[in-house]
Amino acid sequence: MTAPKRRDSARSRELLLTAATELFAERGFDRSTIREIGERAGVDPALIARYFGGKAQLYLATLQLDQSGANPADLLEPERARALLDHAARRGPGPILRAAVAPHEDPEVQAAAAEQLRRRLVDPLCERFTREGLDRPQLRAELTAAAFVGVSLSRSSGTFQALAEAGTEEIVALVLELLAPR
Amino acid sequence: MTAPKRRDSARSRELLLTAATELFAERGFDRSTIREIGERAGVDPALIARYFGGKAQLYLATLQLDQSGANPADLLEPERARALLDHAARRGPGPILRAAVAPHEDPEVQAAAAEQLRRRLVDPLCERFTREGLDRPQLRAELTAAAFVGVSLSRSSGTFQALAEAGTEEIVALVLELLAPR
DNA sequence: CTCTCATGTCATCATTCGAAGACATCATGT
DNA sequence: ACATGATGTCTTCGAATGATGACATGAGAG
Secondary structure, eight states, rough: OOOOOSOHHHHHHHEEEEEEEEHHHHHHTTTTOHHHHHHHHSSHHHHHHHHSSSSSHHHHHHHHHHHHHSSOOTTSSSHHHHHHHHHHHHHHHHHHHHHHHHHOOOOHHHHHHHHHHHIIHHHHHHHHHHHOOSSHHHHHHHHHHHHHHHHHHHHHTSSHHHHSOOOHHHHHHHHHOOOOOS | OOOSSSOOOOHHHHHHHHHHHHHHHTTTTOOHHHHHHHHHHTTOOOOHHHSSSSSSHHHHHHHHHTOSSSOOOTTTHHEEEEEEEEHHHOOOSSHHHHHSSOOOOHHHHHHHHHHHIIIIIIIIHHHHHOOOTTSHHHHHHHHHHHHHHHHHHHHHOEEEEEEEEHHHHHHHHHHHHHHHHO
């Protein structure tokens, strides 16, 4: 009951946001066009400009979309690793992981993506490493996150055959074995 | 004395190839334009079509360029890891690593990049793992290579601050510690 | 009912890109 | 010296893309 919408602009916004999230995850920002987004959403692409301001701001909106959960668990928690890898396998790696290896041209966009990356992957790891008394926890956290991003993206890209074909559980086990500090 | 060049088409080809290698390494294939390549090479971009057939074939030519060394050492050899990370830090990660996480649209181009990736990173690792008697050597090799690619690309991208600022030696040590099987 | 504005549709613009071709220029063989 | 083909320069084309604004339409206010 947040007030009934006339011709449902809220719904159009939502549809665009969802379609954009999917497409950005599948093909990345650059290779997604506002026409494709509009087509998938069943909404005229011109409304992207009206409701978000432009493609870049739509991207920013998708970034803020799923930061719902507060402090996420770190990568070395099996459930967290599984969730991330599974999500990437089914819906694409997501725009945030992509931003780690291929920065955006727009500095503002890149900064936003980098912050999401830090909050959702690096910081939890850094906390864990600090807790465990490792030296250089920040650097170790970034390194571990980068390695995980590489695995996740590579698996989705299909470039590595065995990696693409292996089941999620298998990957989770090997990744955790690989990344766990010793 | 391989026959003197009239107006030195061989030199033009070479200049284009060099400039293309640099630009592809710095910005990746998609974000590099043939006009930029021509400008950097000091050669008219139209000659790319003449000498290589087009942008995609120029890219393929750069891939075949530096596969001089025969069987390269595997990633877990410190010198090899250092060489790769150092090269990436100074001249960009190179088109091959990029292909691991962001496939090209042209299937032929992607296949060529994937093969280079396999020959130069995965196969040596697979041999090592087989030698060491690990199970699933192929999968482990691809996983390790993917993690390394993630670290290398992330470091070059500047998205992770500590990772970008850390010295090569430091990274090499941590990467080897991370990726070495146990 | 009618006015008004939010909402949606459509056409078009400016830019960028790879590609192709017309034309000019120079070197070499005869 | 001239003809021929290789080499280089320049313009232009067609497609794709993000953005913009004019116009149409429908719902709610008075």
